[in-house]
Amino acid sequence: MSFFSRELKAKCGLGEAEHDHGECHGHSGMIGWKWSVKEKLAARTALNLALDRELAAVIHEAKERAERIKEASDLWEMETWLIDQREGIARTFDFRYSVLARVFATLLRERRVSLIDLRGLAQEKLDTIERLSRT
Amino acid sequence: MSFFSRELKAKCGLGEAEHDHGECHGHSGMIGWKWSVKEKLAARTALNLALDRELAAVIHEAKERAERIKEASDLWEMETWLIDQREGIARTFDFRYSVLARVFATLLRERRVSLIDLRGLAQEKLDTIERLSRT
Numbered sequence: 001m002s003f004f005s006r007e008l009k010a011k012c013g014l015g016e017a018e019h020d021h022g023e024c025h026g027h028s029g030m031i032g033w034k035w036s037v038k039e040k041l042a043a044r045t046a047l048n049l050a051l052d053r054e055l056a057a058v059i060h061e062a063k064e065r066a067e068r069i070k071e072a073s074d075l076w077e078m079e080t081w082l083i084d085q086r087e088g089i090a091r092t093f094d095f096r097y098s099v100l101a102r103v104f105a106t107l108l109r110e111r112r113v114s115l116i117d118l119r120g121l122a123q124e125k126l127d128t129i130e131r132l133s134r135t
Numbered sequence: 136m137s138f139f140s141r142e143l144k145a146k147c148g149l150g151e152a153e154h155d156h157g158e159c160h161g162h163s164g165m166i167g168w169k170w171s172v173k174e175k176l177a178a179r180t181a182l183n184l185a186l187d188r189e190l191a192a193v194i195h196e197a198k199e200r201a202e203r204i205k206e207a208s209d210l211w212e213m214e215t216w217l218i219d220q221r222e223g224i225a226r227t228f229d230f231r232y233s234v235l236a237r238v239f240a241t242l243l244r245e246r247r248v249s250l251i252d253l254r255g256l257a258q259e260k261l262d263t264i265e266r267l268s269r270t
Contacts (some may be wrong), residue, residue: 059205062204063201069198072194
């Protein structure tokens with residue numbers, strides 16, 4: 001578990017258990033990566049930024065959906081949608097260093113982070129993240 | 136299962152499985168009640184009315200809650216609240232004739248139906264419902 005997991009969980013509004021995916025994801029090449037203090041800070045900043053954007057978008061859409069509620073089925077659709085959003089965020093924002101390259105690759109592919117957001121990471125990491133984002 | 140279960144489920148926006156509580160609730164005294172066509176219609180009308188009020192109140196509160204959302208934790212509180220509302224409605228609006236006296240007693244106790252709403256039921260049923268509402 002990374003040093004900023006508790007902070008991100010708090011930002012997410014998620015419980016302690018939400019991000020505990022276990023330790024084995026098969027990205028053994030990345031588990032061995034060394035993270036300098038500067039890189040850890042850059043990674044934390046980028047992930048915080050993406051999470052802030054994600055949460056702001058979900059809050060905005062929740063308000064719009066609520067405005068459109070007319071009947072009971074709309075209520076339960078909103079319930080299901082909120083569950084999906086929470087589970088999606090918990091799944092996407094997996095901030096263990098061992099899987100962070102895959103996390104950033106997914107966010108990059110979905111244009112939720114940019115390479116500019118990731119400045120501060122070593123070129124080797126950026127190259128791997130960019131390559132993974134195309135797979 | 137009562138003859139209007141499907142209709143009420145549709146109104147509720149709930150799936151087929153939501154109201155299937157099984158058949159044994161221990162209210163054997165009420166299982167034996169006879170329901171005339173007029174009483175069935177009165178029960179349906181009263182239950183529909185209470186459900187309409189309940190759903191309108193939940194929709195109103197959902198919109199107010201959404202307006203107050205400021206951060207992620209508010210989103211997940213709304214998710215939990217919606218789950219509670221759906222489960223509460225599914226639990227309360229159990230429209231099998233065998234448990235309907237208890238259902239109306241609960242609604243009467245919580246002022247979600249009035250004795251006026253229940254006009255059309257036989258006096259024996261009204262007396263039982265009123266007595267149960269005080270227990």
